[in-house]
Amino acid sequence: MESTLGQNLGDTHHAHGPASGIGRWLFTTNHKDIGSLYLWFSLLMFLTGGTMALLIRAELFQPGLQLVQPEFFNQMTTMHGLIMVFGAVMPAFVGLANWMVPMMIGAPDMALPRMNNWSFWILPFAFAMMISTLFMDGGAPNFGWTFYAPLSTTYAPPSVTFFIFAIHMMGISSIMGAINVIATILNLRAPGMTMMKLPLFVWSWLITAFLLIAVMPVLAGVVTMMLMDIHFGTSFFNAAGGGDPVLFQHVFWFFGHPEVYIMILPAFGIISEIIPTFARKRLFGYASMVYAIGSIAILSFLVWAHHMFTVGLPLAGELFFMFATMLIAVPTGVKVFNWVATMFRGSMTFETPMLFALAFVVLFTIGGFSGLMLAIAPADFQYHDTYFVVAHFHYVLVPGAIFSIMAAAYYWLPKWTGHMINERMGKIHFWLSFVGVNITFFPMHFVGLAGMPRRIPDYALQFADFNSVASVGAFIFGLSQLLFVYNVIVCIRGGARATDRVWEGAHGLEWTLPSPAPYHSFSQPPVVK
Amino acid sequence: MIKRIWLLPWIGLLVSLPAAAAWQVNLSPGSTEIARDIRELHMIIFWICVAIGVVVFGVMFWSIIHHRKSRGAEAHHFHENTFVEILWTLIPFGILIAMAVPATATLIRMYDSTEADLDVQITGYQWKWRYQYLGHDIDYFSVLSTPREQINNEAEKGEHYLLEVDNPLVLPAGKKVRFLLTSNDVIHSWWVPDFAVKKDAIPGFVNEAWVIPEEPGIYRGQCTELCGKDHGFMPVVVEVKPQEEFDQWLADARSAAEAQAAAAEQDWSLEQLMERGEQVYNSACAACHLPNGQGVPGAFPALAGSPIATGDIGPHIDIVLHGKAGTAMQAFGAQLDAVDLAAVITYERNAWGNDTGDSVSPQQIAELNQ
Numbered sequence A: 001m002e003s004t005l006g007q008n009l010g011d012t013h014h015a016h017g018p019a020s021g022i023g024r025w026l027f028t029t030n031h032k033d034i035g036s037l038y039l040w041f042s043l044l045m046f047l048t049g050g051t052m053a054l055l056i057r058a059e060l061f062q063p064g065l066q067l068v069q070p071e072f073f074n075q076m077t078t079m080h081g082l083i084m085v086f087g088a089v090m091p092a093f094v095g096l097a098n099w100m101v102p103m104m105i106g107a108p109d110m111a112l113p114r115m116n117n118w119s120f121w122i123l124p125f126a127f128a129m130m131i132s133t134l135f136m137d138g139g140a141p142n143f144g145w146t147f148y149a150p151l152s153t154t155y156a157p158p159s160v161t162f163f164i165f166a167i168h169m170m171g172i173s174s175i176m177g178a179i180n181v182i183a184t185i186l187n188l189r190a191p192g193m194t195m196m197k198l199p200l201f202v203w204s205w206l207i208t209a210f211l212l213i214a215v216m217p218v219l220a221g222v223v224t225m226m227l228m229d230i231h232f233g234t235s236f237f238n239a240a241g242g243g244d245p246v247l248f249q250h251v252f253w254f255f256g257h258p259e260v261y262i263m264i265l266p267a268f269g270i271i272s273e274i275i276p277t278f279a280r281k282r283l284f285g286y287a288s289m290v291y292a293i294g295s296i297a298i299l300s301f302l303v304w305a306h307h308m309f310t311v312g313l314p315l316a317g318e319l320f321f322m323f324a325t326m327l328i329a330v331p332t333g334v335k336v337f338n339w340v341a342t343m344f345r346g347s348m349t350f351e352t353p354m355l356f357a358l359a360f361v362v363l364f365t366i367g368g369f370s371g372l373m374l375a376i377a378p379a380d381f382q383y384h385d386t387y388f389v390v391a392h393f394h395y396v397l398v399p400g401a402i403f404s405i406m407a408a409a410y411y412w413l414p415k416w417t418g419h420m421i422n423e424r425m426g427k428i429h430f431w432l433s434f435v436g437v438n439i440t441f442f443p444m445h446f447v448g449l450a451g452m453p454r455r456i457p458d459y460a461l462q463f464a465d466f467n468s469v470a471s472v473g474a475f476i477f478g479l480s481q482l483l484f485v486y487n488v489i490v491c492i493r494g495g496a497r498a499t500d501r502v503w504e505g506a507h508g509l510e511w512t513l514p515s516p517a518p519y520h521s522f523s524q525p526p527v528v529k
Numbered sequence B: 001m002i003k004r005i006w007l008l009p010w011i012g013l014l015v016s017l018p019a020a021a022a023w024q025v026n027l028s029p030g031s032t033e034i035a036r037d038i039r040e041l042h043m044i045i046f047w048i049c050v051a052i053g054v055v056v057f058g059v060m061f062w063s064i065i066h067h068r069k070s071r072g073a074e075a076h077h078f079h080e081n082t083f084v085e086i087l088w089t090l091i092p093f094g095i096l097i098a099m100a101v102p103a104t105a106t107l108i109r110m111y112d113s114t115e116a117d118l119d120v121q122i123t124g125y126q127w128k129w130r131y132q133y134l135g136h137d138i139d140y141f142s143v144l145s146t147p148r149e150q151i152n153n154e155a156e157k158g159e160h161y162l163l164e165v166d167n168p169l170v171l172p173a174g175k176k177v178r179f180l181l182t183s184n185d186v187i188h189s190w191w192v193p194d195f196a197v198k199k200d201a202i203p204g205f206v207n208e209a210w211v212i213p214e215e216p217g218i219y220r221g222q223c224t225e226l227c228g229k230d231h232g233f234m235p236v237v238v239e240v241k242p243q244e245e246f247d248q249w250l251a252d253a254r255s256a257a258e259a260q261a262a263a264a265e266q267d268w269s270l271e272q273l274m275e276r277g278e279q280v281y282n283s284a285c286a287a288c289h290l291p292n293g294q295g296v297p298g299a300f301p302a303l304a305g306s307p308i309a310t311g312d313i314g315p316h317i318d319i320v321l322h323g324k325a326g327t328a329m330q331a332f333g334a335q336l337d338a339v340d341l342a343a344v345i346t347y348e349r350n351a352w353g354n355d356t357g358d359s360v361s362p363q364q365i366a367e368l369n370q
Helices: A004-015 A022-027 A033-057 A070-105 A113-135 A162-186 A202-229 A243-262 A265-280 A286-299 A303-306 A315-327 A329-343 A351-374 A377-383 A387-417 A423-450 A461-493 B002-016 B034-068 B083-111 B241-265 B270-284 B312-324 B339-348 B362-368
Strands: B118-125 B128-133 B138-142 B169-172 B177-183 B186-191 B197-201 B207-211 B216-223 B234-239
Touching: A004 B312, A022 B002, A033 A070, A033 A113, A033 A387, A033 A461, A033 B186, A070 A113, A070 A162, A070 A202, A070 A265, A070 A387, A070 B002, A113 A162, A113 B083, A162 A202, A202 A243, A202 A265, A202 A286, A243 A286, A243 A303, A265 A329, A265 A351, A265 A387, A265 B216, A286 A329, A315 A329, A315 A351, A315 A377, A329 A351, A329 B002, A329 B034, A329 B083, A351 A377, A351 A423, A351 B128, A351 B362, A377 A423, A377 B034, A377 B083, A377 B197, A387 A423, A423 A461, B002 B118, B034 B083, B034 B234, B034 B312, B083 B128, B118 B169, B118 B186, B138 B241, B177 B186, B186 B234, B234 B241, B270 B339, B312 B339, B339 B362
Parallel strands: B118 B177, B169 B234
Antiparallel strands: B118 B128, B128 B138, B177 B207, B186 B197, B186 B216, B216 B234
C-alpha cells in the first residue's frame, strides 16, 4: 500500500509530457489533447455535413430530379443540419474552450479532466450511430433537423429510434462539457483574475455553458417523449390519442432558440478577442459587452415561439413574441457598435484572423438584419419556411459561427503549434470563402422572397436562375475549405517560428506562455494585476 | 474597401429589378389589401436595415481605410464612453417601437376572421389538399398535375411546372372567404404568396385564415411545411372568378357530384374499371407505391405480387378503405367515392402481373364503406 502510494506520487511527479501511441488520445485527461480531439472531430463532421450540402446544392442546380430521389433528399437536409449543428459548430466551440479557457484564466488544466475525456469520447459513438441510420432499411431520419412531430413519430422511418439515442448521447456530452467549463472558470482563475477582468471569450463561454445546462435536458425530454409515443403507446404529440403536435414545437424551440445562441455567443467572444488585437486598441465597452451577452442569453428563453408564427398562436402570443424578439436587436446592436468603435481610431492590420473577424462583423450583421425582418410577425407570414429563412440562418451560422471558428483557428494556431500560419494561403482561403459564401447564400434571400419554400428537392422554373448561382457558390465555398485543412496541416508540420506573443497587439495570459504552449498550462498561477 | 464594392451590386439588384420574372428578387406586390400592407411593412423594415447598415458599415470601412497601421495610424486609448453607449442602446429601441406600431396594427387586422361570406375547410393530406365548401355539399381533392415525365427530365417542363393542379380551389372575387385549416396526417402549411395567407394545417387543430380576393385570376403557391417525401410536389392553386361565374361553377360542381353518385349505381365492366382505376391509382397511390407498383423498399411496400393485392380480396378492400394505423397508408374510404375505390382496387388486382381476374363493383364497395 505504502509503496503503491509512493509510486503513484512519483509517477505524477514525472508525468509532464504526453503518453505515446493511441493511448495518449484514448485515455488523455489533458485539456489541450482533448481540445485537439474536439477540433479534429468537428473538422471531420464539417466536411461530412458539407459534402451533404454539396449533394443538396447539386440536386438543386437545375429544376427536375437529377441526382437523388425526394426520400434521400430529405435525409440529406436532415443529416446536414444535425451534423453541422451538433457535430461541427458545437464541438468546435467546446474544443476552443478546452484549449483556451485554462490558458486565458491562468489555470493548469480544466477542473474536471476525467469527465472531460468522457464528454469527448461519447461523441464519436453518438455520430457513428446517427450516420449509420443512412444504411438502414427505410433510410435515415428524413424529417428535417427540427424533427416536427408527427412526421418524426407516427410517420418516421424505423431508424428514428437510433436518432433519438444519438441525440441523448450528444446531450450528455454537451452537459458534461458545460459543467466542466463552468467549474473551471469559477474555480481555477489565477489570483487577481476577477470576473470583470475575464477575457470576453471566457465570459461568452461561461454564459453559453449555463444555456447548455438549461436547455439540453429540454431536448432530451422532447426526444424521450417521441420515444414514448413511438414505442410505448403514449400520445404526447398524437392528436388521435388526445395529444398535441404543437406541444412538440413549443418544447423543441424552448431548447432550439437558446441553442442558436449557444452557436453564436462563443463566436462573439472570439471576435471580441481578435478585433482589439489587430486594431491595437482595447475592446470598446468591455462591461457593456458582458451585459449584452447576458441580456441576449436571458432573452433567448423568451422568444421561442417566433419560430411558430404560422401555427395559429393567439394574437396576444404573436404580439408578445414579436416584441420580445425585436428587443434582442438592442444588445446585439450594442455588440456590433462596440466592435466598430474598437476599430475606430485604432491602428489596424489585416492578417487572416482579422479578415475573418471583419467578414464576421459585416455578414453576421446582414444575418441580424434579416433576423429583425423575420421578427415582424405579419411579414413573417410571407417569410416563414421559405428560402429567406434559409438565407437568414446560414448568414448567421456560416459567415457567423463558422467564420469565427476559422478566425479562432488562424488566431491561436501559432500558439498551439509554435509555427506561424502561411499568411498568403490563409488570405486565399479567406477570399475564396468570402466570395463563395455570398454567392451561395445571398441569392437565397431573393428566391425566398419570390416564394420558394425550403426543404424541397425540386422547384418551379422561376427559381431556377438564382438556384444555379447558389449552387456554383456552394461548390466554390465547399472546395475552398480543403485549403483550410491544408493550411492547418502545413502549420502543424512547420513554418516560421512563432514568438510567445505571436501578434503584435495581443494581450492576455495565453500569450505569456511559450509557443507552442507547454503540455500543462500554468503549473504556477500567474498573478494578474 | 473591396468588401463594400462587393455589396453594392447586390443592393443595386434588389432595388432595380423588382419586376423581372425569372430573377424576381422581392416579395410579390400582393393582390389583397393585407398582402399590400405586409409588403409595405417589409419594405419599411428593409430600408431601415439598409440605413443602419450604411451608417455602421460606413464607419467601419472608414476606419479600415483611414485607421490602418500601414498609413501610420496610431491607436488611440479610449475604450468606453457611457454617453455614447446609452445613446446607441436607446436609438435602436426607439426605431423598434416605431416599427412595432404598424406591425401590430396589421397583425390585429389579419386576426379578424369574423363575418365571412364563404367558409372553406382545407385539409392537408400527404401530398394533396382537400377543399370542402361548408354548406354547399362540395368536397374534392386537389393534386399536382405536372406529368411525371417533366419531373424526371424526360419531357420539356411546362410554364407552371410544379405549380399546377387538377382541381384548383375556386373562390368568388370581392367576398370575404374564411379558411378552416386542418390535417389528416402530418403538419402541412397552406400558402398563397399573393394573398399573404400562410397557415399551418395541423392534425387535431382547426386554424383560421381569411382572404378577400380582389382580381379574378389564377394564384399559385405551395405547401411550406416539410410533410414527407412529396412535400415539394403539393402546390396550391386558387382560381378567383367573378361572382356570377363562381355561382355557375358552384351549380356545375354540384350536378357533377350528382352524376358521380349516379355512376355508382351503374354496372361497370372489368375493362371500364381498369381504365378508370389506372387514373385513380396514378393520382392517389402512385406517389408512394410508384406507377409500376414496385413501392420503395423499407418505406412503401410493393403492390406488384404482394400478398394483399394477389390474395383474398377482403383484406385488400379493408386496407384501402380504412388505411393502416401508424403508417403513411391513409383511409381512402373517406377520400374516394365508391366508383373510384372499386376501380382502383380492381386495377391493383389485375395490373403489373397481378392477374387475379378479380373485379369488385361500386355497389359492393358502397355497402362495405358505410
